[in-house]
Amino acid sequence: MNNLHLTNSLTNKKEIFNPINKDNVTLYACGPTVYDNPHVGNARALVVFDVLFRILIELYGEKKVSYVRNITDIDDKIIEASKIKKISISDLTKSVTEKFHKDCKVLFCLNPTKEPKATDHVAGMINTTNKLIEKNAAYEKEGHVFFAVASFKKYGKLSNKNPDDLKAGARVEVSKLKKDPLDFVLWKPSDKNDPGWDSPWGRGRPGWHLECSVMSEKYLGKNFDIHGGGLDLIFPHHENEIAQSCVYNGTDKFANYWVHNGFVTMNKEKMSKSLGNITTIEDATKKYTGQVVRLSLLSAQYKQPLDWNNELLTEQSKTLDKWYSMYSSEVSEKTPNCFNDLLDDMNTPLYISKLHELFQESQKGNKDKKKEFNKACRLIGLFNESAEKRAEYKKSKVKISKDNILSKIKDREEAKKAGNYKLADQIRDDLNEEGIDIKDEKGKTIWNYK
RNA sequence: GGCCACGUGGCGGAAUGGUUACGCAGAGGAUUGCAAAUCCUUUUAUUCCAGUUCGAUUCUGGACGUGGCCUCCA
Numbered sequence: 001m002n003n004l005h006l007t008n009s010l011t012n013k014k015e016i017f018n019p020i021n022k023d024n025v026t027l028y029a030c031g032p033t034v035y036d037n038p039h040v041g042n043a044r045a046l047v048v049f050d051v052l053f054r055i056l057i058e059l060y061g062e063k064k065v066s067y068v069r070n071i072t073d074i075d076d077k078i079i080e081a082s083k084i085k086k087i088s089i090s091d092l093t094k095s096v097t098e099k100f101h102k103d104c105k106v107l108f109c110l111n112p113t114k115e116p117k118a119t120d121h122v123a124g125m126i127n128t129t130n131k132l133i134e135k136n137a138a139y140e141k142e143g144h145v146f147f148a149v150a151s152f153k154k155y156g157k158l159s160n161k162n163p164d165d166l167k168a169g170a171r172v173e174v175s176k177l178k179k180d181p182l183d184f185v186l187w188k189p190s191d192k193n194d195p196g197w198d199s200p201w202g203r204g205r206p207g208w209h210l211e212c213s214v215m216s217e218k219y220l221g222k223n224f225d226i227h228g229g230g231l232d233l234i235f236p237h238h239e240n241e242i243a244q245s246c247v248y249n250g251t252d253k254f255a256n257y258w259v260h261n262g263f264v265t266m267n268k269e270k271m272s273k274s275l276g277n278i279t280t281i282e283d284a285t286k287k288y289t290g291q292v293v294r295l296s297l298l299s300a301q302y303k304q305p306l307d308w309n310n311e312l313l314t315e316q317s318k319t320l321d322k323w324y325s326m327y328s329s330e331v332s333e334k335t336p337n338c339f340n341d342l343l344d345d346m347n348t349p350l351y352i353s354k355l356h357e358l359f360q361e362s363q364k365g366n367k368d369k370k371k372e373f374n375k376a377c378r379l380i381g382l383f384n385e386s387a388e389k390r391a392e393y394k395k396s397k398v399k400i401s402k403d404n405i406l407s408k409i410k411d412r413e414e415a416k417k418a419g420n421y422k423l424a425d426q427i428r429d430d431l432n433e434e435g436i437d438i439k440d441e442k443g444k445t446i447w448n449y450k
Numbered sequence: 451g452g453c454c455a456c457g458u459g460g461c462g463g464a465a466u467g468g469u470u471a472c473g474c475a476g477a478g479g480a481u482u483g484c485a486a487a488u489c490c491u492u493u494u495a496u497u498c499c500a501g502u503u504c505g506a507u508u509c510u511g512g513a514c515g516u517g518g519c520c521u522c523c524a
Contacts, residue, residue: 012454030524045524077522159519165452166520208522230524231455237523261524262455268516272523299473300463305456305517312462315474349464353472363488421483428485439486446487
């Protein structure tokens, strides 16, 4: 397989990826709503699309891929959170955005080409809303503007839903202002104290789906290659994006490929804020390293569910420890053979199995394989910190001082010489407790931070 | 209720119409003062039923089970 294949949610089939323009391959991924600290579920989407970005870069070249990931900094959840936390909206969004950026860095995600904010694009959203009204695809009612779903015939194609079923199964109270229960809001009025912008329909703020349509068009064009996000965004978010963009653009083509990642689960249940079963990225990367979290997130194929638990993390942590013994700054220039496994719908587990093979061969002294191993690790965002830096990180978790360690090791060596193995073993056990790994190799004591 | 995904060894997790995934754990061996690390060898699996087929874990149908979407969510 030398072509990239992706499962397209539009068709539910694995398809060969053909970009519209090989000199500018375009990827849009839904970014965070900055109202609370990002959790491991958010991290999965982040890492999955980072890997896709890296694959595209490897295939088409760094300068020929445009990756846009938005930041949603206006939303009802943000307003609510700022009231609960009693801090201003701008302080809240600023601090959460900072935290998000920190998490991205810890997870070794590349910076997207562009990271637009919703609040910088309100004018564009008003403009789009106006056009949709002109086209009779939207209507104003008491300061609200709704998109009329009936104006888009293909509504429901992405999420595999037919509008009649949706109406029948409606579980939410429908606003009386809507002509059709499926219609969704493009613009809504803001209370005096809530953030708002002046518009032809009064002071208000945009609905959620509109920003992605406006920003993707601005930075990637009316028709672009890949749109990604979590499985839970398919309906209604992405369905609504498609509807409003297609009607606005007067086409039936928006993103050509829709890629959706599966959920992170806890005890088989979706990790989500509303269920309260979340682990923040900050906590996860504190306890383990960012790389361990990253490798764990890639241990299942992106569409499959991924259960988050200690066993997973400790296993990946062990793997990375092992692998780091073959860390090298000498990296092969060639694309490794196993890259093909990534091309096959990002089959990261299969790719990782090849990393194990390459590791074994490099350990046996095969220098080419070692270079290839190092290249292959970097390709999915591993080995981004040197072995020394990683050791430093581990050192920070150990309380005992280096001098103390060295002196204890000296004591142990003397005890060994004297044949006092009981004492020597005791010292080794003690150091082990402190987080120091001791091994005797060829008569020498080798020690490492665990 | 509608729609979707999934069900592989002790665990995680790929693949495949007939041949070892891989990792962790377990067992045996080499090595070691004993360990650790490493290396070698090795045990264990395709939810159930029916069909198609020379042959199905893989394709088709059904049953059961799990999870998800239908409301904010990555």
